Amino acid sequence: MLRVRSLDARAVSTDDDPGFAGGLAKGPRTGNSSNVGKNRENDMIAKISAAGLASVLALTLGAGGAQAQKMDLTLGLQLEPPNLDPTSSAAGAIDQVVYSNIFEGLTRFGPDGSVNPGLAKSWDISDDGLTYTFHLVEGAKFHDGTDFEATDVKFSLDRARADDSTNAQKALFAGIASVDVVDPATVTVTLTSPDGSFPFKMAWGDAVIVAPESIDTIANDPIGTGAFKFSKWVQGDSVTMVKNPDYWGTPAQLDSATIKFISDPTAAFAAVMAGDVDAFGAFPAPENLPQFEADPRFQVLIGSTEGETILAMNNGRPPFDNKLVREAVAHAINRPEIIDGAMFGYGTPIGTFFAPHNPDYVDLTNLSDYDPEKSKALLEEAGVALPLKVKMTLPPPSYARRGGEIVAAELRAVGIEPEIENVEWSQWLETTFKGAHDYDLTIISHTEPMDIGIYANPEYYFQYDNPEFQNLMSDLTRVTDEAERSDMLKQAQTILAEDYVSGFLFQLPMQTVANAKIEGLWVNAPTQAADLTAVHWVD
Amino acid sequence: MLRYTLTRLTSLILSLVAASVVIFAAIEVLPGDPASVMLGVNAQEDTLAALRTELGLDQAPAERYVTWVSGMVHGDFGVSYTYRTPVAQMIVDRLQVSLPLALYALALTVLIAFPVGIWAASRRGSVADVSVMGLTQLGVAVPNFWFAMLMVLVFAINLQWFSAGGFAGWSEGPLLAIKSLTLPAIALALPQASILARVMRSALLDTLSEDFIRTARAKGLTRRQALWRHALRNAMIPVLTIIGMQFSFLLAGGIIIENVFYLPGLGRLIFQAISARDLIVVESVVMLLVFAVVMVNFLVELAYAFVDPRLRVRR
Numbered sequence: 001m002l003r004v005r006s007l008d009a010r011a012v013s014t015d016d017d018p019g020f021a022g023g024l025a026k027g028p029r030t031g032n033s034s035n036v037g038k039n040r041e042n043d044m045i046a047k048i049s050a051a052g053l054a055s056v057l058a059l060t061l062g063a064g065g066a067q068a069q070k071m072d073l074t075l076g077l078q079l080e081p082p083n084l085d086p087t088s089s090a091a092g093a094i095d096q097v098v099y100s101n102i103f104e105g106l107t108r109f110g111p112d113g114s115v116n117p118g119l120a121k122s123w124d125i126s127d128d129g130l131t132y133t134f135h136l137v138e139g140a141k142f143h144d145g146t147d148f149e150a151t152d153v154k155f156s157l158d159r160a161r162a163d164d165s166t167n168a169q170k171a172l173f174a175g176i177a178s179v180d181v182v183d184p185a186t187v188t189v190t191l192t193s194p195d196g197s198f199p200f201k202m203a204w205g206d207a208v209i210v211a212p213e214s215i216d217t218i219a220n221d222p223i224g225t226g227a228f229k230f231s232k233w234v235q236g237d238s239v240t241m242v243k244n245p246d247y248w249g250t251p252a253q254l255d256s257a258t259i260k261f262i263s264d265p266t267a268a269f270a271a272v273m274a275g276d277v278d279a280f281g282a283f284p285a286p287e288n289l290p291q292f293e294a295d296p297r298f299q300v301l302i303g304s305t306e307g308e309t310i311l312a313m314n315n316g317r318p319p320f321d322n323k324l325v326r327e328a329v330a331h332a333i334n335r336p337e338i339i340d341g342a343m344f345g346y347g348t349p350i351g352t353f354f355a356p357h358n359p360d361y362v363d364l365t366n367l368s369d370y371d372p373e374k375s376k377a378l379l380e381e382a383g384v385a386l387p388l389k390v391k392m393t394l395p396p397p398s399y400a401r402r403g404g405e406i407v408a409a410e411l412r413a414v415g416i417e418p419e420i421e422n423v424e425w426s427q428w429l430e431t432t433f434k435g436a437h438d439y440d441l442t443i444i445s446h447t448e449p450m451d452i453g454i455y456a457n458p459e460y461y462f463q464y465d466n467p468e469f470q471n472l473m474s475d476l477t478r479v480t481d482e483a484e485r486s487d488m489l490k491q492a493q494t495i496l497a498e499d500y501v502s503g504f505l506f507q508l509p510m511q512t513v514a515n516a517k518i519e520g521l522w523v524n525a526p527t528q529a530a531d532l533t534a535v536h537w538v539d
Numbered sequence: 540m541l542r543y544t545l546t547r548l549t550s551l552i553l554s555l556v557a558a559s560v561v562i563f564a565a566i567e568v569l570p571g572d573p574a575s576v577m578l579g580v581n582a583q584e585d586t587l588a589a590l591r592t593e594l595g596l597d598q599a600p601a602e603r604y605v606t607w608v609s610g611m612v613h614g615d616f617g618v619s620y621t622y623r624t625p626v627a628q629m630i631v632d633r634l635q636v637s638l639p640l641a642l643y644a645l646a647l648t649v650l651i652a653f654p655v656g657i658w659a660a661s662r663r664g665s666v667a668d669v670s671v672m673g674l675t676q677l678g679v680a681v682p683n684f685w686f687a688m689l690m691v692l693v694f695a696i697n698l699q700w701f702s703a704g705g706f707a708g709w710s711e712g713p714l715l716a717i718k719s720l721t722l723p724a725i726a727l728a729l730p731q732a733s734i735l736a737r738v739m740r741s742a743l744l745d746t747l748s749e750d751f752i753r754t755a756r757a758k759g760l761t762r763r764q765a766l767w768r769h770a771l772r773n774a775m776i777p778v779l780t781i782i783g784m785q786f787s788f789l790l791a792g793g794i795i796i797e798n799v800f801y802l803p804g805l806g807r808l809i810f811q812a813i814s815a816r817d818l819i820v821v822e823s824v825v826m827l828l829v830f831a832v833v834m835v836n837f838l839v840e841l842a843y844a845f846v847d848p849r850l851r852v853r854r
Binding site: 080082083085089163164165166167168170171219220234235236237238260261262263264266267270271273274275276396424425426427429430431434 | 570571572573575576577578579582583585586589590593621622623624629632633636688691692695696699702703704705706708798799800801802803804807808811814815816817
């Protein structure tokens with residue numbers, strides 16, 4: 001119903017615009033013919049004024065048409081993807097553009113983080129939990145017209161786990177022993193050990209299905225099976241996609257969608273205010289949100305992400321190899337102050353490394369409540385010399401830079417002197433995250449879904465080595481019973497909170513600003529995606 | 540003249556070679572590994588190694604330098620690590636924004652600076668002269684990105700005459716493209732015009748106090764006639780020098796303005812490439828800008844020789 005009406009409106013406006021423009025431009029020119037010299041001059045003036053008038057008319061008409069029904073959308077995002085191949089780079093910006101819009105996996109994340117059927121309409125699990133049989137949707141085609149078949153699934157998964165694979169999340173495919181094609185619509189995946197979360201892993205953007213025919217040009221001309229077809233990429237500016245008329249599932253509601261990349265927060269604000277973009281996902285200037293909330297032209301959507309923002313401590317070297325010192329840090333932190341100061345009040349406090357919207361989340365914030373006196377006592381008990389000088393590296397995101405200043409001030413109040421070093425992202429990866437782990441404190445948001453397992457890796461930059469936690473995590477992969485899994489996850493959260501491995505700060509919010517007439521945008525960010533398949537305009 | 544040209548040409552080539560070594564070395568010592576930036580925090584060691592091999596990062600620095608320079612000589616700038624497209628193509632795409640923007644801003648600069656400078660010089664010491672020169676002082680002092688934001692606030696958000704940024708592209712017709720470059724060009728041109736107007740004024744005043752102007756006045760020309768017929772042409776040498784420098788600056792110096800208006804130009808390309816450690820792009824674009832600056836200087840030097848015969852004789 002809605003779609004039909006909108007198509008009508010569009011037809012009217014596109015028919016009328018050229019008619020007005022052409023009529024006005026032609027009119028005066030045919031009228032003058034007596035004086036040649038003067039005619040040319042008049043002609044010029046007429047042309048200019050007619051063109052001006054016509055464009056003004058076209059603009060007003062266009063705007064009028066757009067207000068009635070609009071079938072295209074311009075979405076602003078902060079980061080431009082380096083390329084459009086989600087299977088060979090970690091950049092979340094790639095997923096933001098292509099996930100679910102252009103590329104689809106066997107399964108897919110819903111807006112609430114649930115794992116739903118994707119290119120696999122259903123799957124069976126063998127009794128030993130080792131074999132997954134995926135039944136594929138029928139009639140799906142890639143955008144170049146080739147059929148989507150089981151061989152494409154085998155190709156994609158084998159490519160991702162190959163020795164020379166450059167997949168950023170290769171660990172997702174590590175449990176696969178073999179992928180076998182049964183018939184064009186059925187594929188079986190055999191695992192080396194049972195893995196209850198395999199369908200979850202197949203929903204990641206890094207696990208989307210690609211076609212062997214188009215793999216060589218995927219970085220700049222992505223060919224997927226999604227509801228939108230890639231149209232053009234003006235590098236440095238925008239990516240445009242158009243509706244896929246042959247989509248196998250529920251078709252997209254928009255005719256076309258343009259994603260514009262605006263990295264500067266002030267420019268992002270101006271672009272939304274000036275109407276250059278219809279919506280802005282993960283809006284980078286939280287200080288401007290109250291202004292949008294007060295303006296009836298806009299809506300502000302506040303949701304949750306999978307980003308646990310932490311004050312990571314280097315457990316591998318003094319002083320934070322001492323649990324008492326870590327506990328002292330935990331009690332020195334005032335979460336509401338950080339959330340107000342760094343995030344302008346948006347963000348949920350967390351007491352462990354788990355997303356609060358997850359049903360298995362346990363609220364452990366009371367273990368590390370704000371208590372500077374206790375902090376001082378703990379530091380004294382630990383016997384460290386005050387003031388304790390430590391090195392804090394801060395990567396570029398504003399939550400880290402702003403939050404870091406506040407955390408540093410809070411730590412100074414109890415006698416810990418952080419020396420702040422602002423670093424670039426690549427430098428952070430090189431010196432803090434990898435290599436020598438030359439840091440004591442750093443602030444970062446871990447945005448992958450269900451990533452508590454990173455604490456089981458003693459080589460990880462936390463340098464946290466606890467066999468009890470490691471055993472728990474390796475047991476978890478073998479357990480498929482939901483109740484038992486839930487208990488184990490809760491136990492894992494408690495271990496991390498009681499060990500004060502990191503300072504747990506807050507869950508990163510997802511802030512979207514949009515025109516008030518847009519519906520269907522994702523409020524939460526269960527994965528880094530801007531799924532536009534359900535987005536549409538309403539009156 | 541030939542010897543003069545050859546000397547200039549040798550120094551041009553030497554500058555380019557020196558610049559290539561400096562650029563390559565500076566980027567070598569920059570911490571950060573492009574492969575880990577691309578693959579992020581969950582990447583495995585073997586994946587990183589595979590990507591480094593694919594990008595040719597496992598070769599020795601000397602080997603990579605030779606590959607890079609010999610490629611450039613043949614017009615092959617290599618393939619971007621992150622974008623996976625030929626760097627030459629990316630530069631061509633970005634120049635479609637940066638070059639017109641620089642030319643547009645330069646045109647505005649000249650259009651503002653010449654009348655203002657001449658007008659102020661012809662009314663030396665008057666209230667008009669003093670106030671105009673005060674305004675240019677302000678124009679030099681105001682940061683262009685701040686002025687840019689102010690214009691966005693007024694013309695894009697409040698009046699909605701222009702978009703707040705972005706580039707419409709040439710395929711939609713030149714008018715739209717020029718319109719989207721207008722605010723950025725004004726923002727870039729304002730400080731440059733202020734500088735150029737001041738240079739124009741003082742160059743004119745210097746020339747006006749020379750003997751040949753007195754001779755011209757003695758011949759019976761009015762002050763204005765002397766200014767237009769004799770002084771202006773002779774005052775052009777310092778003005779042209781500044782214009783040449785300004786053009787190089789406008790081409791390379793748009794980084795901040797391109798970010799304020801999110802224009803997909805060369806400046807933004809460098810900015811993105813540095814943070815992504817897309818070293819091959821950084822090296823090639825910086826080299827290209829060096830080449831542009833050196834070429835402009837070379838042409839200006841040649842132009843001197845045409846204008847001023849003394850230079851030809853001396854060498």
